[in-house]
Structures are given as structure tokens and as C-alpha cells.
Amino acid sequence: MTSSPGGIGARTLRLLRHPVLRRLAQAFFVAFLLMVFAFLLIRLIPGDPAMILLGDEATEEDVIAYRKLLGIDGSIPSQFGRYVANLVRGDFGVSIRSREPVLSIVGKRLPVSLWLTVTTIVMTIGLALPLGVAAALYRRTWFGHAFQIGASVMVATPVFFSGLLLILLFAVQVNLAPIAGYHAGFPANLYYLWLPALTINFVLVPVLSRILQSSIVETSSEEFVEAAIIRGTQGWRFYWRYLLRPSLAPTIAALGYFAATVVSYAVIIEIIFNLPGLGMTLVDAVRNRDYPLVQGIVFLSGLLVVGLTFMADLVNGWLDPRAKIR
Amino acid sequence: MIDAANLSLDRRQAVGIVGESGSGKTMLCRALIGTLPRHGAKIVSGTVRFDGQDLAGAPERVWRGIRGREIGYIPQSSLAGLNPVLTVETQLVESIAAVGSMSRQQAREEAVALIERVQIPRAEQVLKARSHELSGGMRQRVMIAAAIAQGPKLLIADEPTTALDVTIQREILNLITQLRQELNMALILVSHDLAVIEEVCDEVMVMYAGASVEAGPVAALSKAPRHPYTRALRVSRVDRAAPGRDLEAIPGDAASVGSWPAGCRFWPRCGLADEACRRDSQPALMPAGEQLSACIHAERMAEMEQ
Ligand SMILES: Nc1ncnc2c1ncn2[C@@H]1O[C@H](COP(=O)(O)OP(=O)(O)OP(=O)(O)O)[C@@H](O)[C@H]1O
Ligand code: SF4
Ligand SMILES: [Mg+2]
Numbered sequence: 001m002t003s004s005p006g007g008i009g010a011r012t013l014r015l016l017r018h019p020v021l022r023r024l025a026q027a028f029f030v031a032f033l034l035m036v037f038a039f040l041l042i043r044l045i046p047g048d049p050a051m052i053l054l055g056d057e058a059t060e061e062d063v064i065a066y067r068k069l070l071g072i073d074g075s076i077p078s079q080f081g082r083y084v085a086n087l088v089r090g091d092f093g094v095s096i097r098s099r100e101p102v103l104s105i106v107g108k109r110l111p112v113s114l115w116l117t118v119t120t121i122v123m124t125i126g127l128a129l130p131l132g133v134a135a136a137l138y139r140r141t142w143f144g145h146a147f148q149i150g151a152s153v154m155v156a157t158p159v160f161f162s163g164l165l166l167i168l169l170f171a172v173q174v175n176l177a178p179i180a181g182y183h184a185g186f187p188a189n190l191y192y193l194w195l196p197a198l199t200i201n202f203v204l205v206p207v208l209s210r211i212l213q214s215s216i217v218e219t220s221s222e223e224f225v226e227a228a229i230i231r232g233t234q235g236w237r238f239y240w241r242y243l244l245r246p247s248l249a250p251t252i253a254a255l256g257y258f259a260a261t262v263v264s265y266a267v268i269i270e271i272i273f274n275l276p277g278l279g280m281t282l283v284d285a286v287r288n289r290d291y292p293l294v295q296g297i298v299f300l301s302g303l304l305v306v307g308l309t310f311m312a313d314l315v316n317g318w319l320d321p322r323a324k325i326r
Numbered sequence: 327m328i329d330a331a332n333l334s335l336d337r338r339q340a341v342g343i344v345g346e347s348g349s350g351k352t353m354l355c356r357a358l359i360g361t362l363p364r365h366g367a368k369i370v371s372g373t374v375r376f377d378g379q380d381l382a383g384a385p386e387r388v389w390r391g392i393r394g395r396e397i398g399y400i401p402q403s404s405l406a407g408l409n410p411v412l413t414v415e416t417q418l419v420e421s422i423a424a425v426g427s428m429s430r431q432q433a434r435e436e437a438v439a440l441i442e443r444v445q446i447p448r449a450e451q452v453l454k455a456r457s458h459e460l461s462g463g464m465r466q467r468v469m470i471a472a473a474i475a476q477g478p479k480l481l482i483a484d485e486p487t488t489a490l491d492v493t494i495q496r497e498i499l500n501l502i503t504q505l506r507q508e509l510n511m512a513l514i515l516v517s518h519d520l521a522v523i524e525e526v527c528d529e530v531m532v533m534y535a536g537a538s539v540e541a542g543p544v545a546a547l548s549k550a551p552r553h554p555y556t557r558a559l560r561v562s563r564v565d566r567a568a569p570g571r572d573l574e575a576i577p578g579d580a581a582s583v584g585s586w587p588a589g590c591r592f593w594p595r596c597g598l599a600d601e602a603c604r605r606d607s608q609p610a611l612m613p614a615g616e617q618l619s620a621c622i623h624a625e626r627m628a629e630m631e632q
Contacts, residue, residue, distance in 0.1 A: 224457075227407035230361055231421050231472055232394035241420075246411050320411050 019317060027310045031303055038299040039083050042072060042291045049291055053096065069096070070291060092299075093292035095285075102296035105281065110300070112182060112277035115189055116269070117262045117304075120197040120204070124255065127205045132212025132251070133244065139217065147213075151206035159265060163199040163272040170195055180274035196273045200265050204258050211254050215247040222246070249320045256312020260305035340506065340513040342523030342544070344559065345533030351516045352402055354533070355482050358514070359397050360389035394421065398473035400466075402484040402516070407469050408457035414441075414468050415453035421475035440471040445501060463494040467501070474505060481506065482514045487522070499526060520559050524548055532556045535591035537608050542617020552619035552627050554596045590622070598623050 042049055050066040051058065058066075067073040071083060071093065086093070092102035135147040154162075171179045177195040219225060220243060228242045267279035274280075278301055285293040343351050356362050360381060381392065393399070401407055409417060418437040422428065428436070441449040444467040457465060466486060473481060483502060487495035503526055506513050517523050523530050524544050531541040532555060540553035551557040591608055593599040602622060614624035621627065 223401065223403050223406035224409045226361075227401050227404060227469070227472075228409070230359060230393060230399045230401055232390060233420060234390065237420060241412060241416075242409055246409065 020314065023310060023313050027306050030306050034299055034302040034306070035084070035087065038295045038302075039080060041295055041298060042070060043076070043079075045291075049289075053289055069094070087299075092296040095293045096290045097285075097288050097293070102293050105293065106278065106296055106300050109276060109278045109281045111184070112275055113266050113270070113279060113301075114304075115186075116193055116196060116266055116275065116277060117259060117308075119190065119193045120200045120262050121255070121259050123194075123197050123201050124204045124208060124258070127201060128208040128212060128251070131205065132209035133216065133239075135209060135213040136216035136220070136243075139213065147209075151210055154202050154206040157202060159199060159203060159268050160272060162202040163196075163269065166195055166199055166202075167272075180272075182273075182275045192273075192275070196269045196275060199272070200262060200269060203265075204262075208251055208254055208258065212247065212251045215250050216243055219243055219247045245319060249316050252312050252316050252319070256309045259308040259312070339529065340515060340527040342527035342530040343514065343516045343533060344518065344520050344523055344530060346518070349533040350536040351533055352484055353536070355399070355484050355514065355516060358482060359393050359399055360384065360386075361393075394473075394478065395476045396478055396480065398476070398478035398481045398511070400469050400473045400481070400483040400486050403489070404469040404484075404486070405462050405465050405489055406457075408460075408465055410457045412456065413453065414455055414457075414460075418453070418468070418472055418475065421472040436475075440475055441468075443474070443505070444468070444471045446471075462490050463497065466490065466494075466498055470498075470501065470505070474509060474511075477509060478511060480512045480514065482516075484516045485518065486515070488518065502526070520548075532559065535586050537591060537620065538611060539592065539620040540617060541611060542615075546616035550615055550628065552614040552617060552624040553621045554598050554623075554627065555592050557627070558595075590620075598626060 045052075048063075048067075049070060049072065050063045054062055054066055064073070071079060071086075073079075074082075090103060092106070094101050095105055098105070131147070135144055138144050139147075167177075167179055170176045178192055182192045183189060224246075225242050228238060233242065264279075266275075266277055267283060269275070270277045270279040271283065278297055282294065282297045282301075284290075285297065343354065345351050353362065381388065408414070415434070415437055418440055419430075419433040422433050422436045422440070437453060438449045441452055446452050446464060446467050452460070452464065452468070460468065470483075470486070473483075481502070486502065487498050490498065499522065502513070502515070505511070513527070515523060515526055520530075527544055529542065530544050530547055531538050532547070532553065533539065534555050540547060540551065540556045547556055548560065551560060587594055587604075589604040589606055589608075590596070590599070593603045596603065598621075600623075606622070609620045609622050611618040611620045612624070614621075615628060619627075
């Protein structure tokens, strides 16, 4: 095999400049920052966490042992070195409360949150897409005005309020959903998830469909839309190729972003609906000052967010080449 | 409302429309393909006759059969006329396939032929490209290809050379002239540049403030204009004026919609204006010399020539 080093260099360089790789590098960078953040989380708490957790009566040995357990013994750089090495090996420490490895706790709770996220996003797409399109096409009719008002009201409604309202309506009045609780296993779990997902969508759908609406309206004044009409393009081709597709980029970017916020919405939602997901676990962990668990959840759910944003970017690059050149 | 735009042309004829920015050239062209844009613009009176068929009040269904198929249209600012998310091929195939049932393969071959017809080298590569990967001249050629995709009888080109380099302008004009002969199409060419129209067209129509003010054979208008505005245009010779710019050599500003004066709309800028011009409404086109003029003092202009 004889290939000139120059050739390889050029090819590698070109590959490195590939947008997908650049995004990936960005994602890794963000993940790294996240790791540092999670690391600092325990260390920035005023006072000595070990002392706080053990109380005044703790012996010197207890405190030292506890510091070791929390990974806060030794110098900061050496702590960081151990922390990174452990993470790379998949060791996130153990929960102070249950002494169970953080990773296994997260492994048990994460699926619930993931299912909630996926259900929510599928529902978001299913509702926001037709609504946004309709709101753009009929924006000068009564529907458009009703949409504007309805969307504003819905966005302004706090999640806990709309959640309770929906529970009252769908779980108490008509028996279409449980009041609370969860059972694992698809598709049975959808029965428990659709109402929480709808609650989150009370905020997401209005926001996203409005973004979509305004970008469709913007697109519709583009010269190429006019040119397509003049050329005689009609039917689904016209709507999909000339109005919808060029308008999707901002909506998908926002969807990626909101998919990320679903994780933090999950905290409230999981409490309202008593879903045993990551959000609920996080709240418990904070209440119990279970620092390793908090650290692990912050880092892992952050990773999830980074992954979702990355995926949204990929979809965008595929749908709209303009997004790629930027 | 476009006043007194009397535009008729036979097959193989080329008519030019010239006038300052905002004089309603685009409006007139759009009326001709039944897509008057935005804000409920509509033809208040008059007829649009194509192949003996009156289209002015025709339903959308009829227009659809006309657009692209009978009348090809190169829109103004067509440099932004290509969909940035689609390839050239997708858009060309779409323009072709609008004709009827045609296999993918056939449509593709047709697209290649079209690209070659508008003299773009490396057709395969350009078909795969998207708008932002093409130069202005290339985009304009693609737009022309899309306009002639279905072999229309009439081609309307709305300022096809503005915003292009001077050398490219020439190429595009040559291309349009050549295609017109090859495909046996009539042509309506809109331009700011009277010189361009004199070169390419047989007939010319001068527009001012939404009205056609002089119309007739190119030679007649250039030899003996019978409307002061036309003469001002000729004298000022604002070749390749940027769109939206005023003709500097003509005193005063071009009247914009809504601020059209009573009487002849040109009077505030006209050297021949008198009481009569201010009093009546916009004069209609009347025979004057070999052409039609909307100036009540057209005869005085004829005397001045001598
Ligand atoms: N006859 C008319 N009746 C009503 N409105 C008119 C008329 N002519 C022009 N307008 C108005 O003037 C505006 C400019 O007209 P138009 O775009 O046709 O000008 P143009 O001659 O094509 O200018 P440009 O050289 O800048 O392209 C239009 O948006 C339209 O609203
Ligand atoms: S009618 Fe009067 S104002 Fe109008 S162009 Fe003729 S001379 Fe000038
Ligand atoms: Mg125009």
C-alpha cells in the first residue's frame, strides 16, 4: 500500500471540515463542559459536604471515609483526574442513600423519562405541524386569529395548572387515563404517558406551531415561491417543496432545543403524575443531599440533551442544505 | 389598474416594455399570466386575449393550462427564483413533468436537453447543484430553461439582465434572442434600457406611472418619438440604470402609485405641459405618426423634430 502522505493529509482535512464532524466535535465539547460542571457541583457547595452529611457528631475517620466515597479527598486536580477516569470506565459513584451504583439507578429510571420524551415529541410533531401550516395558510381568517389568541393563552398557562386541569378532565371526568402512576412496557405504558405528554405539549405545541407559522409566512414571500406559482407548480409538490420544506429549519432547531427542555419539564411533570423517572429521582436526590446521584443525573441527562440537539442538527442539514453551509 | 396598455403581438414578434421603476411593467406582465400578486390587485377593465381566447376574467383552472404551457415567464429578480433546498434537476423535471405523464427517465433526459439548450456546459453537474452553488448568470439560464420547458408560444422576460455583469447581460440577451428563433416564440421583454429593447425587439411600449404612454415600431419611436417622456428617455440614455434608480437626466421624481397627479401624469416633469395637460385626465393612446402616443401635444413634438 503506497499512498502519499500528502493525499492522506488532504483527505483527512476535508473530512475534518465536514459539517457533521464539526457538529460532532461541538457536541463533544459541550459534553466535556457538562462533565466539568457536574464535577464542580459538589465542590462549590459551601462547607464540607462530608461534614454536612454526617453531622456534628461524626468522627475524624468517618469524615475521611466519606470524603473518599464522595471523591473529594486530595487535591482538586487529582480529584478531577480520578473523576474523569471513573466516568470513562462508566463509574459514576454510588448513591449515598442506597449505596447502589448511580449508573444502575439512572439505568432504571431513565427509560421512563425517555419514553415520556419520545411520546411528547411525537405528539408535538403530530400537533404542531398541521397547526402551524393551517395557521399560516388561514392566518387572515377567523382560524388564524383564534390560533393567535389560543396559543398565547396556552403558553402563559403554568404546567402544573394545565396538568391538574387535564387530570380533572381526562382522568376524573372521563376515565381515559390514570390519575397517576406508571407501568413499564410498550405499548401499555402509553396509557400512563399520554396525559403527561399532552401537558408538556400545552406549552410546546403553541410555541412550535407559531415558529412554523411565521417561517412559512416568511417563506411565502420569497421570490422562488412566486416563481414556482408562475411556472405552474401545484398541489402537494407546491406545499411541501416550496412552502413547508424551506420553512422547517427553525422549527426543527427549536424542537431539538425543546426536546432538551422536556428533561427539565419532566421534573414537574413526573411529580404531578407520579412517574418514576429521572426528574423525580433528581428531586429526591437533591432533598437527600445525595451528591453523587445528583452529579450523575445532571451529567447523564445533559448528555441526552446534547444528543437530541445533535440529532436535530442532522435532520436539518438533510432537509435544508442552507443550514449546512452556515 | 393599468391604463390603456394596448399590447398586441403576433407569433414571432418581440415587444419591449420600457419605463422607470414603479411604472407598472411587472404589474402588466403579471396580468398577462393571471398572477397579479398580493393585496387584491386586479384588472379593473380591459381584456387579455391569447390565441383569440379572452383570459381577463378566466378562472384559475384555465390559467393553469396557460402558465408554463402557453406562456413562459422569467420573473424579475429571478436570481432568487430557485428554491434553495431543491436541486436544479428537481425543479426542472417539475417544470417539464407538469405537461403530463412522462417517466422519470424521460423527464431527466429532457432536463439535460434543456440545460444544454440554454448553453450551460457540464449539464450533469449543474443538475445536481442547488441555487447557492450557481453564479448569477447560471441561475438566470436555469430560470430560462424552466420557462421554456414546455415549449411556450410566448416568452415573457421581466428584466432578465438587471443585477448581472455587463458581459453576462449580453450573453443572456443573445441566448433569449436565439431561443426565440429556434423555438418560434413571441417575446415580451421588459427592460429599463431602451437600447436593449431597440436591439432585440420590433415593437416597444413605453410606460409611465401605470399607463402606456407611447407604443409602436422600435424604429419609429427612436427616430421620431411622439411623447416627451420617450424623448427624455432617449436623450438621457440611462443605459443600464439600476432598478429602483430614478432617471437622473429627467427632472423631477417618477410619480409613484397614489401620488399620480390629476391630468396627464407626466405634466410635473414635462417641458411642454400647459393648462390643458393639467386639466383633463390621463390622455388615451392616439395615433401619432407611425405610432400611438398618449400626449395631447404629440403634433407639436412632430413639428419640433423639423
Ligand atoms: N396601473 C397600476 N395600478 C395600480 N398600481 C400600480 C399600477 N402600476 C404599478 N402599480 C403599483 O406600483 C408598484 C410597482 O409596480 P411594478 O412592480 O409593476 O413596477 P416596475 O415597472 O416593474 O418597476 P421595476 O422596474 O422596479 O421592476 C406595484 O407594486 C403596484 O402596486
Ligand atoms: S400631455 Fe402634456 S404634460 Fe402630458 S406629456 Fe403631453 S405635453 Fe406633456
Ligand atoms: Mg418590475
